[in-house]
Amino acid sequence: MADLIKLTAAEIAAKIASGEVTAVEVTEAHLARIEAVDEKVHAFLHVDREGALAQARAVDEKKARGEKLGPLAGVPLALKDIFTTEGMPTTVGSKILEGWIPPYDATLTKRLKAADVVILGKTNMDEFAMGSSTENSAYGPTGNPWDLTRIPGGSGGGSSAALAAYEAPLAIGTDTGGSIRQPAAVTGTVGVKPTYGAVSRYGMVAFSSSLDQGGPCARTVLDAALLHEAIAGHDELDSTSIDAPVPAVVEAARNGDVRGMRIGVVKEFAGEGYQAGVMQRFNESVEVLRELGAEIVEISCPSFDKALAAYYLIAPSECSSNLARFDAMRYGLRVGDDGTKSAEDVTALTREAGFGDEVKRRIILGTYALSSGYYDAYYGSAQKVRTLITRDFEKAFEQVEVLISPTTPTTAFPIGERADDPMAMYLADLCTIPTNLAGNAAMSLPCGLAPEDGLPVGLQIIAPAMADDRLYKVGAAVEAAFTARWGHPLLEEAPAL
């Protein structure tokens, strides 16, 4: 059983399809692992033992009936607690939704179920996906399996930690400013932010609607591609969903190759604030790509240095509107409703108790930025920066097929270190944010351990919108080269829990 948890999703699916193991055995192995380690890791907010086993049994019954199984049938998955799940709690890491049982499934949840993916439960996250460390969860932090005293990244720290702790071979994240890629980088796993609109947002609790994008998290590039294919595709319930065929990501992941490819190194993502070991591993990655036959060129994206500022106007602005609905009227937490207080008082008391500091900070920031008289200076200017960043990408992609950079300037920092310093925390997303602002696709995958702290470093690959397959083609080639160099997947170097 112990071996089952180390398998990749592709391997698990193959073993179930061949009858070597049952889906129930696989699910039980992962549930046992969760039982054994999650007290320490705290990747999960909710484990749906019965539901997962029921799903697994259904897969085994299908198999017994001789029905054809999908490519991920019976594979367990950890779902970020931001997607609605009918009958299963969805908290978004916030007290304000404590106890809320959604009456409907997100489109992504539906697609996972349709693909016979077994949903183990819901993973921890920064409240409303606002944060880079999962410390902003109202339900306590998650530990990084590489060092439980350090952060697993955020906002999707629960999903990345679940992968790194072998609690699940697949996970779902959402990426508004780096919440899939940065956790992947600091936990030595793979995470992809697909092109904006590739994965339906219907049923994904909104933080910043124009930036939010769900995507796959896994331990290998191929697994991420298999999951990508299962969740992507047009959804008529999401107006911003792309109505075009999903790029052939699985095929790309099976045929990693960079020969003859022009790859750009983003000049601006280096220098002050970048940890030496991070730059060392990144530079090695550049050499590896060169050795694999890619042509490396330096690319300048001059507007990227304004990305963080623009992001922290747009995301809070949209969130201030998106979160206005949490007013204690219809669902979730209600504080002070003792018959003596007005509706306004109950709303105020509920928000006071239900929202954490970071959420309040962003609501206030966004409310201010949208105010009449300030709109043009703040929200308006930020949108102009967004256009400039998009143009930088367009120019870059005229010269190269993909761009690369470190995913995050540093490795995992200790829990508590940046908790009182929002600016330091925001810098964790320096390299990931431009992609969200422009709406194109990016991946983070492991490229080694930083010598000074022995912690994972992520390599970010950025592709143009709708060319998500390039991420997998490049990622698979890099992954294969590094695995050969290390002699094993990077995660095997993580200490035992």
Added chain:
Amino acid sequence: MTVTELVSYEDALATYDPVMGLEVHVELGTKTKMFCGCATTLGADANSQTCPTCLGLPGSLPVVNAIGIESAIKIGLALNCSIAEWCRFARKNYFYPDMPKNFQTSQYDEPIAFDGYLDVQLEDGEVFRVQIERAHMEEDTGKSTHVGGATGRIHGASHSLLDYNRAGIPLIEIVTKPIEGAGERAPEVAKAYVAELRELIKALNVSEARMEMGQMRCDVNLSLRPKGVEKFGTRSETKNVNSLRSVERAARFEIQRHAAVLSAGGTIIQETRHFHEEDGSTTAGRIKDNAEDYRYFPEPDLVPVAPAREWVEELRAALPELPRVRRNRLREEWGISAHDMQSILNAGAVDLITATVDAGADSASARKWWMGELARRANEDGVEPAALPITPEQVARITVLVAEGSLNDKLARQTIEGVLAGEGDPDTVVDKRGLKVVSDEGALGTAVDEAIEANAAIADKIRGGKVAAAGALVGAVMKATRGQADAARVRELILEKLGVEG
């Protein structure tokens, strides 16, 4: 609440010049809501027509109703507006318990239709052009019922009930430019504008526009400025004025109230006002200072609306005849005065008369019945003429029976009575009640002879040239035939028998 001493309407207009702005919300008659697939049927159980999207549940997203867009464009075109080549929805952020998301998905600086006009005809036939600023799309809110208070308002209520069936129903908001130059006729223009708009909406078949059902709601913004002054005064916004008569009364009341305040040296506060049907007055609502900030920004959950020019032209080509044009055409066809046409309009009988003519009646007879007997019955029963249990086809049949001499006026009236009483169609009623005109010349001749014999003195007068006296003999014959004779024919026979030229 301080009761304002009003200035007389004439005095107010002697000193001040009113400027109005009218904002009309129309609920579209689409089968589904603006941003989700929920039904829009009126009168369903509370919250039975809701889904995650119109309840604003976390994670839900809107999708635009294409029929809603089409309806908005039709309205824009009929109002002579330009149609945006590209426009977006915007979020209007404010808090209210019956608004599920605490923002309304609306349009802000990029309305779907803008810069148009609507020509409205006043009762005397004068045409007044009302300039249209914009028509934009938005969604309705839910409905609050405040329980336990005396007034039905939230103040003093012990609790409130929320029904979200209405939340997300498509609305079109039509905003005029400031209406200047109407002078003393401002209230009349306001009423005529709303009436014309309602006719237009109905003709476009995009809404039933029933004001009493809240399908069309009007806000009357009004300010006064001293005559000869260019700058607008401070306005008041009288909300939810929901009948044509009320629109006129609200404008009139506000003119008198503003004039009273201004004449006394006071200043008008920019505020919303509640209109009271009972006495036509308004009372203060909430103060609208410039601090009110909706923090509009483009709705990121919806893609921009970019109606193809070809489609817009197709819609333009398919627009129905506009109500004013149709009315003027019918007036000419029917050969009646503007005043008569206005009476028909006020009675809500244009479509009924048209349908009756289409069913074979001549227009004069159709008008006569709908504006006479049937209008009176509708009035007595307190219903619209259209709601009477008689169809234009049945009325047409009756006029045909009259024209061919089978019925006279009196019998026709009895036939209508029978139809209204549910006794069947006109022919059935005529049969059952035995209402056919006596046209047997022999029987009629006998009756005439008997009448002459019984009224020898009158017969002599007639012989002597007093033709007018024939009426008394006609009456006698009609009485003898229990009204079933054709009176004109009776008269002819009498004169014939007495050897007098009619």
